[in-house]
Amino acid sequence: MPGVDVCVVGAGPVGLTLAIALRRLGLDVRVVDRAPAAKHEARALVVWPRAAEALEALGVAGTLARHGVELGEVTIHAGGRRLGALSTGWHRSAHSRPLNIEQHDIERLLCAELARLGTEVEWDSEVTDVKVHDDRAEFTVGRPGGSAESATAAWIVGCDGTGSVVRDRLGIPFRGRRRTGLQVVQGNAHADWPYGRHPGHGHIFLAPRRSLLVFPLPGGGFRFFCFRDDPDPTLTGPPTLGELRDLVADTARLPRLRLTPTDPPWLNRARFGDRVAARLRLGRGLLAGDAAHAWAPVGGHGMNVGMLGAHNLAWKLAAVHRGEADVRLLDTYDTEQRALAVRYIREMRCNFMELPLPPLGHHVFSATVPLALALRGFQRRLDWQLSDLGRHHRPSALSWQRAPAGLGRGRGPRAGDRMPDALVSTGHPGTGPVRLHTLLRYDTWTLLLLAGGPGGPGGGAVPESVHQSVREAVLERCARGPVPVRVLSVTPADAAEARLLGRPGELRLVRPDGHVGLVAPAGRTADLDAYLTALGPAPAPMSPSVSAE
Numbered sequence: 001m002p003g004v005d006v007c008v009v010g011a012g013p014v015g016l017t018l019a020i021a022l023r024r025l026g027l028d029v030r031v032v033d034r035a036p037a038a039k040h041e042a043r044a045l046v047v048w049p050r051a052a053e054a055l056e057a058l059g060v061a062g063t064l065a066r067h068g069v070e071l072g073e074v075t076i077h078a079g080g081r082r083l084g085a086l087s088t089g090w091h092r093s094a095h096s097r098p099l100n101i102e103q104h105d106i107e108r109l110l111c112a113e114l115a116r117l118g119t120e121v122e123w124d125s126e127v128t129d130v131k132v133h134d135d136r137a138e139f140t141v142g143r144p145g146g147s148a149e150s151a152t153a154a155w156i157v158g159c160d161g162t163g164s165v166v167r168d169r170l171g172i173p174f175r176g177r178r179r180t181g182l183q184v185v186q187g188n189a190h191a192d193w194p195y196g197r198h199p200g201h202g203h204i205f206l207a208p209r210r211s212l213l214v215f216p217l218p219g220g221g222f223r224f225f226c227f228r229d230d231p232d233p234t235l236t237g238p239p240t241l242g243e244l245r246d247l248v249a250d251t252a253r254l255p256r257l258r259l260t261p262t263d264p265p266w267l268n269r270a271r272f273g274d275r276v277a278a279r280l281r282l283g284r285g286l287l288a289g290d291a292a293h294a295w296a297p298v299g300g301h302g303m304n305v306g307m308l309g310a311h312n313l314a315w316k317l318a319a320v321h322r323g324e325a326d327v328r329l330l331d332t333y334d335t336e337q338r339a340l341a342v343r344y345i346r347e348m349r350c351n352f353m354e355l356p357l358p359p360l361g362h363h364v365f366s367a368t369v370p371l372a373l374a375l376r377g378f379q380r381r382l383d384w385q386l387s388d389l390g391r392h393h394r395p396s397a398l399s400w401q402r403a404p405a406g407l408g409r410g411r412g413p414r415a416g417d418r419m420p421d422a423l424v425s426t427g428h429p430g431t432g433p434v435r436l437h438t439l440l441r442y443d444t445w446t447l448l449l450l451a452g453g454p455g456g457p458g459g460g461a462v463p464e465s466v467h468q469s470v471r472e473a474v475l476e477r478c479a480r481g482p483v484p485v486r487v488l489s490v491t492p493a494d495a496a497e498a499r500l501l502g503r504p505g506e507l508r509l510v511r512p513d514g515h516v517g518l519v520a521p522a523g524r525t526a527d528l529d530a531y532l533t534a535l536g537p538a539p540a541p542m543s544p545s546v547s548a549e
Contacts, residue, residue, distance in 0.1 A: 003030075006156070019119060020059075021442070023118065034127075047098065047101060049093050057442045068101030073088070130158075134284075158286070166291060174277055179295075184226065202214060204354075208359040213227075336393045415519045419516055421435050421436055433497075440514060447487045482537065
């Protein structure tokens with residue numbers, strides 16, 4: 001018999017997020033990492049809103065927020081002049097602004113939460129071999145001094161980075177290529193410069209063949225992050241503080257700039273490739289984080305995409321392990337997460353705010369920035385993209401659109417979309433409107449019915465007698481499993497909130513990770529029955545999505 005339910009290989013942010021999620025779902029988890037102790041390198045810096053929502057569902061977002069600083073505005077500069085400012089927080093979420101917090105602090109806080117849940121990270125433990133069988137995964141753990149342990153788990157998940165041993169032993173190709181002509185020079189430092197230090201305020205400086213991002217650190221000082229061309233690929237070591245200072249001074253046109261190192265000091269030079277594993281699951285072996293996908297840190301979303309993948313994977317793995325769902329549910333993790341990674345790689349290749357441009361391209365782009373930033377619609381769209389709140393799984397086999405998608409405002413989320421965090425009332429005496437996300441739970445599906453309240457486009461409020469009969473019908477169907485489903489009746493707080501949630505004559509089945517699985521007319525419980533049947537361990541084939549772009 002397997003020794004534990006799941007072995008997570010790698011104690012970075014993704015592995016720790018996955019382990020916490022699995023523990024909260026009641027699985028026995030083992031976490032091993034080849035490092036001798038928790039890391040102290042700065043590395044990733046930003047937690048974007050959608051990843052923060054995922055961490056909130058796991059009970060750790062508040063802890064991270066207390067140790068970070070929200071980024072509210074970023075000023076754009078070029079040629080020594082101010083082009084405009086980009087503001088954040090345009091969209092409805094309890095975490096509407098990005099959070100600046102260094103990766104080593106994230107890992108420290110997540111390790112503490114995992115320990116509170118009863119699992120300690122096993123440091124100095126390197127997985128050297130992996131074999132998967134129909135009923136278990138076998139792996140070998142190397143120890144200091146040359147000792148080795150043979151162990152088993154029902155499942156093994158490689159969160160062990162771009163050089164993943166798990167991926168290599170499973171024989172999964174890591175497809176892609178190196179990104180040429182681009183290097184990232186970065187470091188943490190205190191700056192004596194005319195822009196001061198304002199918590200929540202960052203800067204981007206644009207120049208030919210380079211782009212410099214500067215964000216305040218929670219503990220003081222700044223992270224200087226420069227994308228630049230690669231005139232000398234033989235330079236592989238970290239930059240000196242002098243090299244970083246000259247690069248920042250030249251890009252920002254600050255000849256008298258002085259930088260002093262933070263404590264502890266951190267300087268880094270990196271080059272990257274864009275790669276995605278050919279598959280994220282082989283039997284009882286799975287991949288997540290950088291072991292599954294990696295790209296140049298344009299946009300700063302690599303850690304966030306990995307965390308969202310862990311959030312996607314844990315509830316599916318728990319459902320399959322407990323026999324509630326067919327193993328094909330894990331294949332939807334593979335397709336959804338790989339599609340998400342591929343979209344990021346494609347989009348980040350067009351991120352001209354951060355990618356270094358040649359002189360002519362820089363001149364043209366800099367001329368358009370003030371015009372774009374002056375448009376409210378542009379600010380909203382850019383914030384929507386950066387926040388990841390609009391990321392969806394519409395093409396997934398788990399996304400069934402059985403009601404017309406409709407056009408314009410008021411159609412509500414489609415199958416595969418993130419469920420909006422609208423203000424709703426539950427009808428309990430003495431309670432006011434609450435955020436919908438506080439009512440969703442990670443350990444169960446939620447069948448959402450809109451009861452009473454203001455109507456949206458395409459129809460008014462559902463009469464109470466009709467709503468009650470529908471509620472009774474879906475309660476009866478949900479009680480027969482196979483996965484746990486709770487029925488939640490809510491009333492939108494006002495007409496604006498109703499437009500976020502969609503037509504009152506529809507039901508929406510929300511996945512544990514907050515994405516909509518099924519949209520169907522409220523009276524057609526046969527659609528709900530078919531969806532739940534397809535989830536279960538019976539061999540009924542998954543329905544393809546009918547949601548068109």
